[in-house]
Amino acid sequence: xxxxxxxxxxxxxxxxxxxxxxxxxxxxxxxxxxxxxxxxxxxxxxxxxxxxxxxxxxxxxxxxxxxxxxxxxxxxxxxxxxxxxxxxxxxxxxxxxxxxxxxxxxxxxxxxxxxxxxxxxxxxxxxxxxxxxxxxxxxxxxxxxxxxxxxxxxxxxxxxxxxxxxxxxxxxxxxxxxxxxxxxxxxxxxxxxxxxxxxxxxxxxxxxxxxxxxxxxxxxxxxxxxxxxxxxxxxxxxxxxxxxxxxxxxxxxxxxxxxxxxxxxxxxxxxxxxxxxxxxxxxxxxxxxx
DNA sequence: CACCATGTTCCTTG
DNA sequence: CCAAGGAACATGGT
Numbered sequence: 001x002x003x004x005x006x007x008x009x010x011x012x013x014x015x016x017x018x019x020x021x022x023x024x025x026x027x028x029x030x031x032x033x034x035x036x037x038x039x040x041x042x043x044x045x046x047x048x049x050x051x052x053x054x055x056x057x058x059x060x061x062x063x064x065x066x067x068x069x070x071x072x073x074x075x076x077x078x079x080x081x082x083x084x085x086x087x088x089x090x091x092x093x094x095x096x097x098x099x100x101x102x103x104x105x106x107x108x109x110x111x112x113x114x115x116x117x118x119x120x121x122x123x124x125x126x127x128x129x130x131x132x133x134x135x136x137x138x139x140x141x142x143x144x145x146x147x148x149x150x151x152x153x154x155x156x157x158x159x160x161x162x163x164x165x166x167x168x169x170x171x172x173x174x175x176x177x178x179x180x181x182x183x184x185x186x187x188x189x190x191x192x193x194x195x196x197x198x199x200x201x202x203x204x205x206x207x208x209x210x211x212x213x214x215x216x217x218x219x220x221x222x223x224x225x226x227x228x229x230x231x232x233x234x235x236x237x238x239x240x241x242x243x244x245x246x247x248x249x250x251x252x253x254x255x256x257x258x259x260x261x262x263x264x265x266x267x268x269x270x271x272x273x274x275x276x277x278x279x280x281x282x283x284x285x286x287x288x289x290x
Numbered sequence: 291c292a293c294c295a296t297g298t299t300c301c302t303t304g
Numbered sequence: 305c306c307a308a309g310g311a312a313c314a315t316g317g318t
Contacts, residue, residue, distance in 0.1 A: 115315055116314050117314060154307085154308075
């Protein structure tokens with residue numbers, strides 16, 4: 001679920017439901033997800049605080065709260081890791097097996113669930129300081145992308161996963177963007193021509209923007225017993241069948257024909273992650289349109 | 291049992 | 305100091 005588009009859709013969903021709510025109590029069931037914040041510190045800081053805002057930065061959710069007791073502003077940082085979810089439930093709803101943190105609110109409760117517990121909900125803000133450009137914002141230009149990448153010998157696919165360069169692109173959309181740009185994932189970043197950089201810049205934005213738009217159209221599923229509030233879910237069963245076909249053009253399609261040229265989509269491993277690409281459309285020399 | 295999984299951080303090596 | 309590679313984290317699906 002969680003790359004930039006999924007987090008963006010989640011933030012848009014949660015923000016209006018969360019802002020204005022007050023935290024009555026904090027229930028930490030897996031303290032690892034708070035690290036390096038302690039249970040005591042989180043509990044003391046959040047009790048009585050009210051949600052004032054929510055925004056996205058890369059794949060992070062940034063919650064702003066106000067504490068009336070201490071008259072101070074609080075920043076709470078969330079990350080979904082690989083399997084994290086955040087949603088609102090009625091206060092009497094049963095908790096999922098892997099609920100990591102539960103915040104009881106003045107109306108309902110906020111649940112952070114994460115089967116693998118790679119995610120975070122913490123007062124530690126340092127991760128945000130290391131992040132690079134927001135690909136959908138004005139500061140992201142072909143020139144800045146070229147500058148950020150021109151001294152790296154790393155394969156471009158690996159470079160796209162580096163959150164200090166372009167923040168928010170993950171393993172799925174890195175493969176998808178390179179496919180659309182007609183660029184081989186194996187090319188050393190510094191060897192990209194300016195035309196390819198421009199094409200890649202455009203593809204990154206296009207792929208992310210389209211995913212946000214698709215995610216915004218998918219109805220959210222709800223956990224709990226028929227009570228309809230808040231479980232964000234990106235399951236294929238919720239998507240129209242015709243849309244599922246178009247969701248990814250190369251990701252997880254190894255061995256299937258390329259929708260553009262019919263060649264067999266291939267999988268390779270880079271930096272211990274799977275990369276999917278079309279050997280026909282993504283040559284090492286030039287972009288699709290020369 | 292084997293391998294795979296939408297992510298990040300830490301440690302080692304060069 | 306930096307770049308790059310790999311293991312670790314933890315659980316579940318196929």
